[in-house]
Amino acid sequence: MPGALKTILPRRRALLLGAAAALAASALPVPASEVGKLYVGFAAGGATDTLARLIAPALSSELGQTFIVENVPGASGMLAAKAVERSTPRQPAYVLYPTMTMLGKVLAGQPSELDKLTPISLLYEQFTLVVVNPQVPGLENVRTLQDLLQVAKAKPGLTYGPMGVGSTGHLTMEWLNSLAGVKMQAVPYKGGAPAMADLLGGHIGVLIADSTVVAPHLNSGKVRAIAVNYPQRMASLPDVPTIQEQGFKEIAGVPWVVLAGPPGMPQQQAAALAKALDKVLAQPELVQAMRAQNVEPRSSSPKEATQLMQGDLALWSRIIKDNHITNN
The missing domain is CATH 3.40.190.10 (Periplasmic binding protein-like II)
Known part of the structure:
Protein backbone atom coordinates (compact mmCIF):
# COMPACT_ATOMS: atom_id res chain seq x y z
CA MET A 1 0.00 0.00 0.00
CA PRO A 2 2.70 2.58 0.86
CA GLY A 3 4.31 1.89 -2.53
CA ALA A 4 0.99 2.34 -4.27
CA LEU A 5 0.38 5.59 -2.35
CA LYS A 6 3.80 6.94 -3.45
CA THR A 7 2.80 6.21 -7.05
CA ILE A 8 -0.67 7.80 -6.76
CA LEU A 9 0.48 11.07 -5.12
CA PRO A 10 2.98 12.16 -7.82
CA ARG A 11 0.45 11.21 -10.49
CA ARG A 12 -2.30 13.23 -8.77
CA ARG A 13 0.13 16.15 -8.32
CA ALA A 14 1.00 16.00 -12.01
CA LEU A 15 -2.68 16.02 -12.97
CA LEU A 16 -3.36 19.03 -10.73
CA LEU A 17 -0.38 20.91 -12.12
CA GLY A 18 -1.48 20.09 -15.64
CA ALA A 19 -5.00 21.35 -14.95
CA ALA A 20 -3.63 24.57 -13.44
CA ALA A 21 -1.40 25.13 -16.45
CA ALA A 22 -4.31 24.57 -18.82
CA LEU A 23 -6.45 27.05 -16.89
CA ALA A 24 -3.68 29.65 -16.96
CA ALA A 25 -3.19 29.15 -20.69
CA SER A 26 -6.92 29.58 -21.35
CA ALA A 27 -6.80 32.93 -19.50
CA LEU A 28 -4.09 34.35 -21.74
CA PRO A 29 -5.43 37.04 -24.11
CA VAL A 30 -3.21 35.71 -26.91
CA PRO A 31 -1.23 32.46 -27.07
CA ALA A 32 2.36 33.41 -26.29
CA SER A 33 3.67 32.06 -29.59
CA GLU A 34 1.05 33.87 -31.70
CA VAL A 35 0.79 37.36 -33.14
CA GLY A 36 -2.52 39.02 -32.33
CA LYS A 37 -4.32 40.74 -35.19
CA LEU A 38 -6.37 43.86 -34.59
CA TYR A 39 -8.65 44.13 -37.64
CA VAL A 40 -9.78 47.59 -38.74
CA GLY A 41 -12.65 47.82 -41.18
CA PHE A 42 -11.46 51.05 -42.77
CA ALA A 43 -8.56 52.21 -44.91
CA ALA A 44 -5.15 52.99 -43.47
CA GLY A 45 -4.75 56.59 -42.38
CA GLY A 46 -8.31 57.06 -41.19
CA ALA A 47 -9.31 57.89 -37.63
CA THR A 48 -10.05 54.29 -36.56
CA ASP A 49 -6.81 53.07 -38.12
CA THR A 50 -4.78 55.83 -36.44
CA LEU A 51 -6.23 54.98 -33.04
CA ALA A 52 -5.70 51.25 -33.55
CA ARG A 53 -2.03 51.95 -34.25
CA LEU A 54 -1.78 53.92 -31.01
CA ILE A 55 -3.35 51.10 -28.97
CA ALA A 56 -1.56 48.12 -30.56
CA PRO A 57 2.01 48.85 -29.37
CA ALA A 58 0.81 49.80 -25.88
CA LEU A 59 -1.12 46.53 -25.62
CA SER A 60 1.88 44.60 -26.95
CA SER A 61 4.07 46.17 -24.27
CA GLU A 62 1.55 45.45 -21.50
CA LEU A 63 1.19 41.77 -22.40
CA GLY A 64 4.67 41.06 -23.75
CA GLN A 65 3.11 39.79 -26.98
CA THR A 66 2.84 41.27 -30.43
CA PHE A 67 -0.33 42.86 -31.76
CA ILE A 68 -0.47 44.14 -35.33
CA VAL A 69 -3.10 46.17 -37.16
CA GLU A 70 -4.59 44.72 -40.34
CA ASN A 71 -6.93 46.77 -42.53
CA VAL A 72 -9.92 45.07 -44.18
CA PRO A 73 -11.89 48.06 -45.52
CA GLY A 74 -15.40 47.82 -46.91
CA ALA A 75 -19.10 47.62 -46.07
CA SER A 76 -18.87 50.11 -43.17
CA GLY A 77 -16.51 47.82 -41.28
CA MET A 78 -18.55 44.64 -41.73
CA LEU A 79 -15.83 42.87 -43.74
CA ALA A 80 -13.41 43.17 -40.82
CA ALA A 81 -16.07 41.89 -38.44
CA LYS A 82 -16.66 38.92 -40.74
CA ALA A 83 -12.95 38.08 -40.67
CA VAL A 84 -13.13 37.76 -36.90
CA GLU A 85 -16.48 35.94 -36.98
CA ARG A 86 -14.84 33.24 -39.11
CA SER A 87 -11.94 32.81 -36.70
CA THR A 88 -11.99 30.50 -33.69
CA PRO A 89 -11.44 31.15 -29.97
CA ARG A 90 -7.94 29.68 -30.29
CA GLN A 91 -6.96 32.21 -32.95
CA PRO A 92 -5.82 35.65 -31.73
CA ALA A 93 -8.05 37.76 -33.99
CA TYR A 94 -9.91 40.84 -32.79
CA VAL A 95 -11.78 43.71 -34.42
CA LEU A 96 -12.23 47.39 -33.60
CA TYR A 97 -16.02 47.41 -33.89
CA PRO A 98 -17.71 50.83 -34.20
CA THR A 99 -21.35 51.76 -33.73
CA MET A 100 -21.82 52.30 -37.47
CA THR A 101 -20.88 48.70 -38.26
CA MET A 102 -23.51 47.43 -35.84
CA LEU A 103 -26.16 49.66 -37.40
CA GLY A 104 -25.29 48.66 -40.97
CA LYS A 105 -27.20 45.42 -40.56
CA VAL A 106 -30.22 47.19 -39.08
CA LEU A 107 -30.39 49.60 -42.02
CA ALA A 108 -30.27 46.64 -44.40
CA GLY A 109 -33.17 45.01 -42.55
CA GLN A 110 -30.96 42.17 -41.36
CA PRO A 111 -30.20 40.73 -37.89
CA SER A 112 -27.36 42.58 -36.14
CA GLU A 113 -25.51 39.29 -35.51
CA LEU A 114 -23.89 40.60 -32.33
CA ASP A 115 -23.95 37.02 -31.09
CA LYS A 116 -21.29 36.18 -33.69
CA LEU A 117 -18.71 38.26 -31.82
CA THR A 118 -17.48 38.34 -28.22
CA PRO A 119 -17.42 41.90 -26.80
CA ILE A 120 -14.23 42.39 -24.77
CA SER A 121 -13.96 46.05 -23.81
CA LEU A 122 -15.00 49.52 -24.81
CA LEU A 123 -11.97 51.32 -26.29
CA TYR A 124 -13.13 54.88 -26.78
CA GLU A 125 -16.09 57.19 -27.37
CA GLN A 126 -16.31 59.92 -29.97
CA PHE A 127 -17.66 63.44 -29.73
CA TYR A 230 -21.77 64.00 -25.51
CA PRO A 231 -22.69 63.79 -21.79
CA GLN A 232 -20.36 66.71 -21.04
CA ARG A 233 -18.60 69.49 -22.91
CA MET A 234 -15.33 68.84 -24.71
CA ALA A 235 -12.26 70.00 -22.80
CA SER A 236 -10.87 71.43 -26.04
CA LEU A 237 -14.13 73.34 -26.74
CA PRO A 238 -15.39 74.40 -23.31
CA ASP A 239 -17.66 77.11 -24.72
CA VAL A 240 -19.66 74.73 -26.94
CA PRO A 241 -22.72 73.46 -25.03
CA THR A 242 -24.07 69.95 -25.35
CA ILE A 243 -27.28 69.12 -27.21
CA GLN A 244 -28.77 68.09 -23.87
CA GLU A 245 -27.90 71.46 -22.29
CA GLN A 246 -29.76 73.19 -25.11
CA GLY A 247 -33.13 71.67 -24.27
CA PHE A 248 -33.00 68.12 -25.66
CA LYS A 249 -32.32 65.88 -22.68
CA GLU A 250 -34.00 62.95 -24.40
CA ILE A 251 -31.20 62.65 -26.95
CA ALA A 252 -28.61 60.14 -25.85
CA GLY A 253 -26.16 57.72 -27.38
CA VAL A 254 -22.72 58.59 -28.71
CA PRO A 255 -20.45 56.82 -31.24
CA TRP A 256 -18.10 54.29 -29.69
CA VAL A 257 -15.60 51.63 -30.69
CA VAL A 258 -15.51 48.27 -28.89
CA LEU A 259 -12.82 45.61 -29.14
CA ALA A 260 -14.50 42.30 -29.98
CA GLY A 261 -13.17 38.79 -30.41
CA PRO A 262 -14.35 35.64 -32.16
CA PRO A 263 -17.58 33.84 -31.20
CA GLY A 264 -17.30 31.48 -28.26
CA MET A 265 -14.20 33.18 -26.86
CA PRO A 266 -13.56 31.82 -23.31
CA GLN A 267 -14.70 34.21 -20.57
CA GLN A 268 -11.32 34.05 -18.81
CA GLN A 269 -9.56 35.06 -22.00
CA ALA A 270 -11.89 37.99 -22.67
CA ALA A 271 -11.66 39.15 -19.04
CA ALA A 272 -7.86 38.98 -19.05
CA LEU A 273 -7.64 41.05 -22.23
CA ALA A 274 -10.13 43.57 -20.82
CA LYS A 275 -7.99 43.97 -17.69
CA ALA A 276 -4.91 44.56 -19.84
CA LEU A 277 -6.79 47.19 -21.85
CA ASP A 278 -7.93 48.87 -18.64
CA LYS A 279 -4.26 49.41 -17.74
CA VAL A 280 -3.32 50.44 -21.27
CA LEU A 281 -6.10 53.01 -21.62
CA ALA A 282 -5.11 54.61 -18.31
CA GLN A 283 -1.54 55.35 -19.44
CA PRO A 284 -1.13 59.16 -19.43
CA GLU A 285 0.82 59.21 -22.69
CA LEU A 286 -1.80 57.14 -24.51
CA VAL A 287 -4.66 59.14 -23.02
CA GLN A 288 -3.03 62.34 -24.25
CA ALA A 289 -2.41 60.89 -27.71
CA MET A 290 -6.00 59.65 -28.04
CA ARG A 291 -7.49 62.92 -26.85
CA ALA A 292 -5.33 64.67 -29.43
CA GLN A 293 -7.35 62.63 -31.94
CA ASN A 294 -10.53 64.03 -30.33
CA VAL A 295 -11.74 60.79 -28.76
CA GLU A 296 -12.22 59.86 -25.12
CA PRO A 297 -10.48 56.65 -23.94
CA ARG A 298 -12.88 54.31 -22.14
CA SER A 299 -12.39 50.77 -20.88
CA SER A 300 -14.95 48.29 -19.59
CA SER A 301 -15.53 44.69 -18.65
CA PRO A 302 -16.82 42.26 -21.30
CA LYS A 303 -20.24 42.34 -19.60
CA GLU A 304 -20.36 46.14 -19.68
CA ALA A 305 -19.31 46.19 -23.35
CA THR A 306 -22.07 43.69 -24.18
CA GLN A 307 -24.69 45.75 -22.32
CA LEU A 308 -23.57 48.93 -24.09
CA MET A 309 -23.82 47.34 -27.53
CA GLN A 310 -27.21 45.75 -26.87
CA GLY A 311 -28.60 48.93 -25.31
CA ASP A 312 -27.49 51.15 -28.19
CA LEU A 313 -28.72 48.60 -30.72
CA ALA A 314 -32.21 48.90 -29.23
CA LEU A 315 -31.99 52.70 -29.02
CA TRP A 316 -30.83 53.37 -32.56
CA SER A 317 -33.06 50.65 -34.04
CA ARG A 318 -36.03 52.52 -32.61
CA ILE A 319 -34.85 55.83 -34.09
CA ILE A 320 -34.30 54.15 -37.47
CA LYS A 321 -37.79 52.63 -37.38
CA ASP A 322 -39.58 55.74 -36.11
CA ASN A 323 -37.99 57.94 -38.80
CA HIS A 324 -38.29 55.38 -41.63
CA ILE A 325 -34.55 55.48 -42.39
CA THR A 326 -33.09 52.97 -44.84
CA ASN A 327 -29.88 52.74 -46.81
CA ASN A 328 -31.73 52.26 -50.09
Whole structure:
Protein backbone atom coordinates (compact mmCIF):
# COMPACT_ATOMS: atom_id res chain seq x y z
CA MET A 1 0.00 0.00 0.00
CA PRO A 2 2.70 2.58 0.86
CA GLY A 3 4.31 1.89 -2.53
CA ALA A 4 0.99 2.34 -4.27
CA LEU A 5 0.38 5.59 -2.35
CA LYS A 6 3.80 6.94 -3.45
CA THR A 7 2.80 6.21 -7.05
CA ILE A 8 -0.67 7.80 -6.76
CA LEU A 9 0.48 11.07 -5.12
CA PRO A 10 2.98 12.16 -7.82
CA ARG A 11 0.45 11.21 -10.49
CA ARG A 12 -2.30 13.23 -8.77
CA ARG A 13 0.13 16.15 -8.32
CA ALA A 14 1.00 16.00 -12.01
CA LEU A 15 -2.68 16.02 -12.97
CA LEU A 16 -3.36 19.03 -10.73
CA LEU A 17 -0.38 20.91 -12.12
CA GLY A 18 -1.48 20.09 -15.64
CA ALA A 19 -5.00 21.35 -14.95
CA ALA A 20 -3.63 24.57 -13.44
CA ALA A 21 -1.40 25.13 -16.45
CA ALA A 22 -4.31 24.57 -18.82
CA LEU A 23 -6.45 27.05 -16.89
CA ALA A 24 -3.68 29.65 -16.96
CA ALA A 25 -3.19 29.15 -20.69
CA SER A 26 -6.92 29.58 -21.35
CA ALA A 27 -6.80 32.93 -19.50
CA LEU A 28 -4.09 34.35 -21.74
CA PRO A 29 -5.43 37.04 -24.11
CA VAL A 30 -3.21 35.71 -26.91
CA PRO A 31 -1.23 32.46 -27.07
CA ALA A 32 2.36 33.41 -26.29
CA SER A 33 3.67 32.06 -29.59
CA GLU A 34 1.05 33.87 -31.70
CA VAL A 35 0.79 37.36 -33.14
CA GLY A 36 -2.52 39.02 -32.33
CA LYS A 37 -4.32 40.74 -35.19
CA LEU A 38 -6.37 43.86 -34.59
CA TYR A 39 -8.65 44.13 -37.64
CA VAL A 40 -9.78 47.59 -38.74
CA GLY A 41 -12.65 47.82 -41.18
CA PHE A 42 -11.46 51.05 -42.77
CA ALA A 43 -8.56 52.21 -44.91
CA ALA A 44 -5.15 52.99 -43.47
CA GLY A 45 -4.75 56.59 -42.38
CA GLY A 46 -8.31 57.06 -41.19
CA ALA A 47 -9.31 57.89 -37.63
CA THR A 48 -10.05 54.29 -36.56
CA ASP A 49 -6.81 53.07 -38.12
CA THR A 50 -4.78 55.83 -36.44
CA LEU A 51 -6.23 54.98 -33.04
CA ALA A 52 -5.70 51.25 -33.55
CA ARG A 53 -2.03 51.95 -34.25
CA LEU A 54 -1.78 53.92 -31.01
CA ILE A 55 -3.35 51.10 -28.97
CA ALA A 56 -1.56 48.12 -30.56
CA PRO A 57 2.01 48.85 -29.37
CA ALA A 58 0.81 49.80 -25.88
CA LEU A 59 -1.12 46.53 -25.62
CA SER A 60 1.88 44.60 -26.95
CA SER A 61 4.07 46.17 -24.27
CA GLU A 62 1.55 45.45 -21.50
CA LEU A 63 1.19 41.77 -22.40
CA GLY A 64 4.67 41.06 -23.75
CA GLN A 65 3.11 39.79 -26.98
CA THR A 66 2.84 41.27 -30.43
CA PHE A 67 -0.33 42.86 -31.76
CA ILE A 68 -0.47 44.14 -35.33
CA VAL A 69 -3.10 46.17 -37.16
CA GLU A 70 -4.59 44.72 -40.34
CA ASN A 71 -6.93 46.77 -42.53
CA VAL A 72 -9.92 45.07 -44.18
CA PRO A 73 -11.89 48.06 -45.52
CA GLY A 74 -15.40 47.82 -46.91
CA ALA A 75 -19.10 47.62 -46.07
CA SER A 76 -18.87 50.11 -43.17
CA GLY A 77 -16.51 47.82 -41.28
CA MET A 78 -18.55 44.64 -41.73
CA LEU A 79 -15.83 42.87 -43.74
CA ALA A 80 -13.41 43.17 -40.82
CA ALA A 81 -16.07 41.89 -38.44
CA LYS A 82 -16.66 38.92 -40.74
CA ALA A 83 -12.95 38.08 -40.67
CA VAL A 84 -13.13 37.76 -36.90
CA GLU A 85 -16.48 35.94 -36.98
CA ARG A 86 -14.84 33.24 -39.11
CA SER A 87 -11.94 32.81 -36.70
CA THR A 88 -11.99 30.50 -33.69
CA PRO A 89 -11.44 31.15 -29.97
CA ARG A 90 -7.94 29.68 -30.29
CA GLN A 91 -6.96 32.21 -32.95
CA PRO A 92 -5.82 35.65 -31.73
CA ALA A 93 -8.05 37.76 -33.99
CA TYR A 94 -9.91 40.84 -32.79
CA VAL A 95 -11.78 43.71 -34.42
CA LEU A 96 -12.23 47.39 -33.60
CA TYR A 97 -16.02 47.41 -33.89
CA PRO A 98 -17.71 50.83 -34.20
CA THR A 99 -21.35 51.76 -33.73
CA MET A 100 -21.82 52.30 -37.47
CA THR A 101 -20.88 48.70 -38.26
CA MET A 102 -23.51 47.43 -35.84
CA LEU A 103 -26.16 49.66 -37.40
CA GLY A 104 -25.29 48.66 -40.97
CA LYS A 105 -27.20 45.42 -40.56
CA VAL A 106 -30.22 47.19 -39.08
CA LEU A 107 -30.39 49.60 -42.02
CA ALA A 108 -30.27 46.64 -44.40
CA GLY A 109 -33.17 45.01 -42.55
CA GLN A 110 -30.96 42.17 -41.36
CA PRO A 111 -30.20 40.73 -37.89
CA SER A 112 -27.36 42.58 -36.14
CA GLU A 113 -25.51 39.29 -35.51
CA LEU A 114 -23.89 40.60 -32.33
CA ASP A 115 -23.95 37.02 -31.09
CA LYS A 116 -21.29 36.18 -33.69
CA LEU A 117 -18.71 38.26 -31.82
CA THR A 118 -17.48 38.34 -28.22
CA PRO A 119 -17.42 41.90 -26.80
CA ILE A 120 -14.23 42.39 -24.77
CA SER A 121 -13.96 46.05 -23.81
CA LEU A 122 -15.00 49.52 -24.81
CA LEU A 123 -11.97 51.32 -26.29
CA TYR A 124 -13.13 54.88 -26.78
CA GLU A 125 -16.09 57.19 -27.37
CA GLN A 126 -16.31 59.92 -29.97
CA PHE A 127 -17.66 63.44 -29.73
CA THR A 128 -20.15 64.46 -32.41
CA LEU A 129 -20.30 68.14 -33.28
CA VAL A 130 -22.98 70.17 -35.01
CA VAL A 131 -21.27 72.94 -36.99
CA VAL A 132 -22.38 75.64 -39.40
CA ASN A 133 -20.75 77.77 -42.08
CA PRO A 134 -21.69 81.33 -41.03
CA GLN A 135 -20.91 82.61 -44.53
CA VAL A 136 -23.95 80.73 -45.90
CA PRO A 137 -26.93 83.11 -46.26
CA GLY A 138 -29.32 82.74 -43.34
CA LEU A 139 -26.75 81.19 -41.01
CA GLU A 140 -24.71 84.33 -40.24
CA ASN A 141 -26.10 84.69 -36.71
CA VAL A 142 -26.51 81.02 -35.82
CA ARG A 143 -24.57 80.39 -32.60
CA THR A 144 -26.78 77.89 -30.79
CA LEU A 145 -28.93 74.90 -31.59
CA GLN A 146 -32.06 76.96 -30.96
CA ASP A 147 -30.83 79.54 -33.48
CA LEU A 148 -30.43 76.77 -36.07
CA LEU A 149 -33.89 75.38 -35.37
CA GLN A 150 -35.44 78.82 -35.82
CA VAL A 151 -33.78 79.07 -39.23
CA ALA A 152 -34.99 75.56 -40.09
CA LYS A 153 -38.58 76.50 -39.19
CA ALA A 154 -38.40 79.64 -41.30
CA LYS A 155 -36.60 77.90 -44.16
CA PRO A 156 -38.08 74.42 -44.76
CA GLY A 157 -35.71 72.15 -46.64
CA LEU A 158 -32.54 73.48 -45.03
CA THR A 159 -29.92 70.81 -45.72
CA TYR A 160 -27.34 69.27 -43.44
CA GLY A 161 -24.57 66.78 -44.08
CA PRO A 162 -24.20 63.63 -41.99
CA MET A 163 -21.36 61.11 -42.35
CA GLY A 164 -23.35 58.47 -44.17
CA VAL A 165 -26.89 57.12 -44.04
CA GLY A 166 -27.53 55.62 -40.61
CA SER A 167 -24.49 57.14 -38.95
CA THR A 168 -25.10 58.20 -35.37
CA GLY A 169 -24.87 61.82 -36.52
CA HIS A 170 -27.59 61.21 -39.10
CA LEU A 171 -29.80 59.47 -36.56
CA THR A 172 -29.21 62.19 -33.96
CA MET A 173 -30.26 64.95 -36.37
CA GLU A 174 -33.36 63.04 -37.46
CA TRP A 175 -34.22 62.55 -33.78
CA LEU A 176 -33.72 66.29 -33.28
CA ASN A 177 -35.96 67.03 -36.29
CA SER A 178 -38.70 64.93 -34.72
CA LEU A 179 -38.44 66.49 -31.27
CA ALA A 180 -38.25 70.07 -32.57
CA GLY A 181 -40.94 69.68 -35.20
CA VAL A 182 -38.69 70.73 -38.11
CA LYS A 183 -37.42 68.96 -41.20
CA MET A 184 -33.82 69.62 -42.08
CA GLN A 185 -32.98 67.54 -45.13
CA ALA A 186 -30.07 65.09 -44.93
CA VAL A 187 -27.47 65.07 -47.71
CA PRO A 188 -25.36 62.05 -46.68
CA TYR A 189 -21.64 61.86 -47.49
CA LYS A 190 -19.40 58.84 -47.75
CA GLY A 191 -16.51 60.46 -45.91
CA GLY A 192 -15.40 63.38 -43.80
CA ALA A 193 -13.17 65.01 -46.41
CA PRO A 194 -15.85 65.60 -49.10
CA ALA A 195 -18.39 66.69 -46.49
CA MET A 196 -16.01 69.22 -44.97
CA ALA A 197 -15.02 70.46 -48.43
CA ASP A 198 -18.68 71.11 -49.27
CA LEU A 199 -19.27 72.85 -45.93
CA LEU A 200 -16.25 75.11 -46.42
CA GLY A 201 -17.34 75.75 -50.00
CA GLY A 202 -20.83 76.78 -48.91
CA HIS A 203 -22.56 73.95 -50.77
CA ILE A 204 -24.12 72.89 -47.45
CA GLY A 205 -24.55 75.09 -44.43
CA VAL A 206 -24.78 72.53 -41.62
CA LEU A 207 -22.70 69.48 -40.83
CA ILE A 208 -22.84 66.90 -38.05
CA ALA A 209 -19.70 64.82 -37.80
CA ASP A 210 -17.22 63.24 -35.44
CA SER A 211 -14.89 65.78 -33.90
CA THR A 212 -11.97 64.08 -35.66
CA VAL A 213 -13.39 65.48 -38.92
CA VAL A 214 -14.38 68.93 -37.67
CA ALA A 215 -11.80 69.95 -35.07
CA PRO A 216 -8.91 70.76 -37.47
CA HIS A 217 -11.06 73.46 -39.14
CA LEU A 218 -12.57 75.20 -36.13
CA ASN A 219 -9.83 77.83 -35.92
CA SER A 220 -10.24 78.86 -39.56
CA GLY A 221 -13.13 81.21 -38.82
CA LYS A 222 -15.12 79.54 -41.59
CA VAL A 223 -16.73 76.95 -39.32
CA ARG A 224 -18.65 77.53 -36.10
CA ALA A 225 -19.44 74.74 -33.62
CA ILE A 226 -22.86 75.17 -32.02
CA ALA A 227 -23.45 71.88 -30.18
CA VAL A 228 -21.71 68.72 -29.05
CA ASN A 229 -23.48 65.40 -28.59
CA TYR A 230 -21.77 64.00 -25.51
CA PRO A 231 -22.69 63.79 -21.79
CA GLN A 232 -20.36 66.71 -21.04
CA ARG A 233 -18.60 69.49 -22.91
CA MET A 234 -15.33 68.84 -24.71
CA ALA A 235 -12.26 70.00 -22.80
CA SER A 236 -10.87 71.43 -26.04
CA LEU A 237 -14.13 73.34 -26.74
CA PRO A 238 -15.39 74.40 -23.31
CA ASP A 239 -17.66 77.11 -24.72
CA VAL A 240 -19.66 74.73 -26.94
CA PRO A 241 -22.72 73.46 -25.03
CA THR A 242 -24.07 69.95 -25.35
CA ILE A 243 -27.28 69.12 -27.21
CA GLN A 244 -28.77 68.09 -23.87
CA GLU A 245 -27.90 71.46 -22.29
CA GLN A 246 -29.76 73.19 -25.11
CA GLY A 247 -33.13 71.67 -24.27
CA PHE A 248 -33.00 68.12 -25.66
CA LYS A 249 -32.32 65.88 -22.68
CA GLU A 250 -34.00 62.95 -24.40
CA ILE A 251 -31.20 62.65 -26.95
CA ALA A 252 -28.61 60.14 -25.85
CA GLY A 253 -26.16 57.72 -27.38
CA VAL A 254 -22.72 58.59 -28.71
CA PRO A 255 -20.45 56.82 -31.24
CA TRP A 256 -18.10 54.29 -29.69
CA VAL A 257 -15.60 51.63 -30.69
CA VAL A 258 -15.51 48.27 -28.89
CA LEU A 259 -12.82 45.61 -29.14
CA ALA A 260 -14.50 42.30 -29.98
CA GLY A 261 -13.17 38.79 -30.41
CA PRO A 262 -14.35 35.64 -32.16
CA PRO A 263 -17.58 33.84 -31.20
CA GLY A 264 -17.30 31.48 -28.26
CA MET A 265 -14.20 33.18 -26.86
CA PRO A 266 -13.56 31.82 -23.31
CA GLN A 267 -14.70 34.21 -20.57
CA GLN A 268 -11.32 34.05 -18.81
CA GLN A 269 -9.56 35.06 -22.00
CA ALA A 270 -11.89 37.99 -22.67
CA ALA A 271 -11.66 39.15 -19.04
CA ALA A 272 -7.86 38.98 -19.05
CA LEU A 273 -7.64 41.05 -22.23
CA ALA A 274 -10.13 43.57 -20.82
CA LYS A 275 -7.99 43.97 -17.69
CA ALA A 276 -4.91 44.56 -19.84
CA LEU A 277 -6.79 47.19 -21.85
CA ASP A 278 -7.93 48.87 -18.64
CA LYS A 279 -4.26 49.41 -17.74
CA VAL A 280 -3.32 50.44 -21.27
CA LEU A 281 -6.10 53.01 -21.62
CA ALA A 282 -5.11 54.61 -18.31
CA GLN A 283 -1.54 55.35 -19.44
CA PRO A 284 -1.13 59.16 -19.43
CA GLU A 285 0.82 59.21 -22.69
CA LEU A 286 -1.80 57.14 -24.51
CA VAL A 287 -4.66 59.14 -23.02
CA GLN A 288 -3.03 62.34 -24.25
CA ALA A 289 -2.41 60.89 -27.71
CA MET A 290 -6.00 59.65 -28.04
CA ARG A 291 -7.49 62.92 -26.85
CA ALA A 292 -5.33 64.67 -29.43
CA GLN A 293 -7.35 62.63 -31.94
CA ASN A 294 -10.53 64.03 -30.33
CA VAL A 295 -11.74 60.79 -28.76
CA GLU A 296 -12.22 59.86 -25.12
CA PRO A 297 -10.48 56.65 -23.94
CA ARG A 298 -12.88 54.31 -22.14
CA SER A 299 -12.39 50.77 -20.88
CA SER A 300 -14.95 48.29 -19.59
CA SER A 301 -15.53 44.69 -18.65
CA PRO A 302 -16.82 42.26 -21.30
CA LYS A 303 -20.24 42.34 -19.60
CA GLU A 304 -20.36 46.14 -19.68
CA ALA A 305 -19.31 46.19 -23.35
CA THR A 306 -22.07 43.69 -24.18
CA GLN A 307 -24.69 45.75 -22.32
CA LEU A 308 -23.57 48.93 -24.09
CA MET A 309 -23.82 47.34 -27.53
CA GLN A 310 -27.21 45.75 -26.87
CA GLY A 311 -28.60 48.93 -25.31
CA ASP A 312 -27.49 51.15 -28.19
CA LEU A 313 -28.72 48.60 -30.72
CA ALA A 314 -32.21 48.90 -29.23
CA LEU A 315 -31.99 52.70 -29.02
CA TRP A 316 -30.83 53.37 -32.56
CA SER A 317 -33.06 50.65 -34.04
CA ARG A 318 -36.03 52.52 -32.61
CA ILE A 319 -34.85 55.83 -34.09
CA ILE A 320 -34.30 54.15 -37.47
CA LYS A 321 -37.79 52.63 -37.38
CA ASP A 322 -39.58 55.74 -36.11
CA ASN A 323 -37.99 57.94 -38.80
CA HIS A 324 -38.29 55.38 -41.63
CA ILE A 325 -34.55 55.48 -42.39
CA THR A 326 -33.09 52.97 -44.84
CA ASN A 327 -29.88 52.74 -46.81
CA ASN A 328 -31.73 52.26 -50.09
